[in-house]
Amino acid sequence: MSRAYLNMGISEKIKDDLKNKIQRNLDRAYITRVLKILGTRPILSAYGSTFASESDKILNIASIKSLKNAYSGRYPVAYGSLFLPYEMIHALGLAPFLPEVMAGFTGGLGITDKTLKEAASKWYTPDLCTFHRSAAGAVELEIFPKPNFLLCANLACDAAQKTFYIDAVKYNIKDNYYLLEVPFTKDKTGIEYLANQIQNICEDIAKKTGKKLDMDKFSKTISLSNQFRHWAIKLNSIRKKLYNYPENFNGLNFILPFHGLAGTEDAVKVYRSMYFEFKKLLEVQDAAPKNKSKKRLLWLHLKPYYKNRIFNVLEENNYILGFEEINYVYWPELDTARPFESLAVKMLSHPLNGSIDNRICAIQNMVKDYNIDGAILFSHWGCRHSNGGARIIKDSLNKSGVPLLILDGDCLNKNNSSEGQMLTRLQGFIEIINSSYK
Amino acid sequence: MFTCGIDVGSVSAEAVILDKNNDKKKICAYIIAPTGGDSKEAALSVFNSALKKAGLQQQQIESVVATGYGRQNIPFANKNITEITCHARGVVDFFPQTRTVIDIGGQDSKVIKLDAGGNPLDFLMNDKCAAGTGRFLEVMSKALDINLENFSEIFKKTKDKVDISSTCTVFAESEIVSLIGHGADKNKIIKGLVYSITNRIISMVERIGLEEPVCMTGGVAKNMAVVEALSEKLEVKIYVPSEPQITGALGAAILAG
Numbered sequence: 021m022s023r024a025y026l027n028m029g030i031s032e033k034i035k036d037d038l039k040n041k042i043q044r045n046l047d048r049a050y051i052t053r054v055l056k057i058l059g060t061r062p063i064l065s066a067y068g069s070t071f072a073s074e075s076d077k078i079l080n081i082a083s084i085k086s087l088k089n090a091y092s093g094r095y096p097v098a099y100g101s102l103f104l105p106y107e108m109i110h111a112l113g114l115a116p117f118l119p120e121v122m123a124g125f126t127g128g129l130g131i132t133d134k135t136l137k138e139a140a141s142k143w144y145t146p147d148l149c150t151f152h153r154s155a156a157g158a159v160e161l162e163i164f165p166k167p168n169f170l171l172c173a174n175l176a177c178d179a180a181q182k183t184f185y186i187d188a189v190k191y192n193i194k195d196n197y198y199l200l201e202v203p204f205t206k207d208k209t210g211i212e213y214l215a216n217q218i219q220n221i222c223e224d225i226a227k228k229t230g231k232k233l234d235m236d237k238f239s240k241t242i243s244l245s246n247q248f249r250h251w252a253i254k255l256n257s258i259r260k261k262l263y264n265y266p267e268n269f270n271g272l273n274f275i276l277p278f279h280g281l282a283g284t285e286d287a288v289k290v291y292r293s294m295y296f297e298f299k300k301l302l303e304v305q306d307a308a309p310k311n312k313s314k315k316r317l318l319w320l321h322l323k324p325y326y327k328n329r330i331f332n333v334l335e336e337n338n339y340i341l342g343f344e345e346i347n348y349v350y351w352p353e354l355d356t357a358r359p360f361e362s363l364a365v366k367m368l369s370h371p372l373n374g375s376i377d378n379r380i381c382a383i384q385n386m387v388k389d390y391n392i393d394g395a396i397l398f399s400h401w402g403c404r405h406s407n408g409g410a411r412i413i414k415d416s417l418n419k420s421g422v423p424l425l426i427l428d429g430d431c432l433n434k435n436n437s438s439e440g441q442m443l444t445r446l447q448g449f450i451e452i453i454n455s456s457y458k
Numbered sequence: 459m460f461t462c463g464i465d466v467g468s469v470s471a472e473a474v475i476l477d478k479n480n481d482k483k484k485i486c487a488y489i490i491a492p493t494g495g496d497s498k499e500a501a502l503s504v505f506n507s508a509l510k511k512a513g514l515q516q517q518q519i520e521s522v523v524a525t526g527y528g529r530q531n532i533p534f535a536n537k538n539i540t541e542i543t544c545h546a547r548g549v550v551d552f553f554p555q556t557r558t559v560i561d562i563g564g565q566d567s568k569v570i571k572l573d574a575g576g577n578p579l580d581f582l583m584n585d586k587c588a589a590g591t592g593r594f595l596e597v598m599s600k601a602l603d604i605n606l607e608n609f610s611e612i613f614k615k616t617k618d619k620v621d622i623s624s625t626c627t628v629f630a631e632s633e634i635v636s637l638i639g640h641g642a643d644k645n646k647i648i649k650g651l652v653y654s655i656t657n658r659i660i661s662m663v664e665r666i667g668l669e670e671p672v673c674m675t676g677g678v679a680k681n682m683a684v685v686e687a688l689s690e691k692l693e694v695k696i697y698v699p700s701e702p703q704i705t706g707a708l709g710a711a712i713l714a715g
């Protein structure tokens with residue numbers, strides 16, 4: 021049996037077990053019980069053989085730990101939207117929970133039909149992205165842990181600020197709902213404006229949790245974030261040259277560690293161990309450089325999280341993902357002495373903030389750095405920020421001689437995309453790239 | 459050397475047998491038949507009929523390439539290639555200078571952009587609905603109780619049109635039923651319908667960037683009303699191959715060599 025590499029941070033076998041049990045007992049108390057035993061020593065040793073590598077094991081354990089904490093009731097839970105600097109949540113001693121990311125997990129668990137149905141019955145419009153709709157359904161069904169705080173930002177994606185507010189109303193914690201208003205420009209005023217908001221929110225939450233703002237903890241968290249960044253950059257630099265990934269590796273599965281674990285030891289460990297594993301692979305490749313014939317694609321935005329054949333088709337045609345937009349390290353090293361400003365800079369450096377030119381510039385850099393032959397933008401239903409720029413991105417890439425396929429689909433709702441059509445477009449695109457190499 | 463291309467679409471299946479000698483190639487036989495409910499069966503049936511028509515045995519066919527939505531389901535094919543590449547290749551055989559291909563089939567439509575050498579550069583396919591496809595026209599012809607074959611003539615002789623606001627097949631059908639109920643002239647409705655499907659295709663052509671010469675293929679290319687309306691709206695001449703339904707299978711047969 022091939023060992024599935026990272027899958028939302030949960031290995032296939034663990035996921036299959038979870039899936040069956042959770043599908044049968046769809047409630048928060050049951051999930052808490054399942055999570056309680058997962059990640060414990062005896063279970064891990066029983067499941068140990070399914071880990072694809074050491075880094076896979078570290079990531080699995082870290083992901084389960086993060087979920088366990090959120091469900092345990094031992095820590096105040098903070099819902100966070102995707103582009104938030106999670107360092108602030110870790111430094112405040114809160115257990116982060118990422119509803120959008122965990123909505124991806126509902127896809128993997130095969131419960132999206134139920135969460136989407138629930139969301140529909142609560143008037144969530146079907147033109148809203150399914151990450152938000154599925155998360156909203158999971159909150160309504162009380163599958164997700166109960167939040168104590170809800171933090172969101174208007175960076176790139178504007179839906180969480182609305183859906184989180186509905187969650188805050190449901191749990192009667194409107195005062196614990198925070199919105200970071202991110203300005204469009206990364207200038208002095210913008211940085212100050214955002215840094216003040218981050219600081220105020222942190223002070224307010226610290227007060228509400230009966231703690232004083234621990235600046236040492238903030239500095240330590242920022243320092244860990246820098247270490248994670250350091251290893252992520254090193255890992256990415258190996259990927260620039262690597263043509264042979266570990267079996268079943270998919271770079272699109274790293275949203276949780278890249279965002280939700282930023283500022284933790286776990287993120288540092290995951291990326292450091294992955295770096296050393298990939299370095300070994302590069303050494304093997306350099307010793308016998310015959311397998312450099314693969315074509316390299318840049319993947320923009322996300323992928324479908326239900327079972328599909330997209331990546332099998334790429335593999336069968338000798339294509340790999342040279343890189344994924346979501347793994348791009350876009351922010352500079354952070355200043356441990358100025359945590360709030362640093363986190364503001366991190367947010368403002370995101371290529372999805374501000375003009376579409378920022379995203380295009382980042383994409384063009386990735387194309388150059390990662391030796392890219394073609395790009396695929398997965399046009400996820402309802403994602404305005406990503407789909408809105410598709411045409412300009414296509415024009416820009418075409419100008420540089422890089423073909424772009426805009427692949428329409430839905431990351432979570434398999435009923436909203438036809439696999440046959442998707443695969444025909446993908447195969448047609450591959451044929452176009454291949455014919456241009458003849 | 460003989461090769462065969464098989465195009466299994468959602469509505470019809472086609473087979474083309476090609477005799478390739480040195481640089482010359484000749485179509486020995488082609489078959490067009492409805493796909494029905496079993497795409498595998500349809501592929502085998504058009505293959506056998508084409509062999510019979512060409513007076514050949516299966517062993518004499520060097521290579522078979524399958525294309526179309528059922529392409530992966532044809533056990534006797536040596537290879538499968540998408541309809542995007544196959545249509546492009548087939549069209550270039552009819553009109554070597556073609557730079558834009560508009561293909562409207564039974565249940566999907568696509569626009570393919572070609573480079574000067576006839577290689578596909580980019581493409582667009584319609585969404586997962588029947589709007590802008592042959593199915594749209596079929597449903598409307600049933601709702602109007604007027605044979606599709608008469609659409610061209612009616613389109614030509616009718617001056618005015620009734621605007622059809624729905625592009626969705628289901629909504630357009632009920633719109634038509636209510637128009638008839640309100641006594642609208644059926645001929646004008648047909649004119650409106652043809653423009654409606656054309657508008658859908660035009661937006662795809664514009665997205666990909668129109669370049670001449672333009673060639674149209676697929677079953678709907680046999681409907682001169684649509685060809686004329688497209689030509690009028692795009693302000694270009696539209697070339698249609700003598701048999702526009704076999705370009706996919708022909709391209710597959712060419713690529714099979």
Ligand code: SF4
Pocket residue numbers: 120149150151152176177178179400402403404405406
């Ligand atoms: S896919 Fe787009 S709309 Fe959906 S959560 Fe992500 S950024 Fe927001």
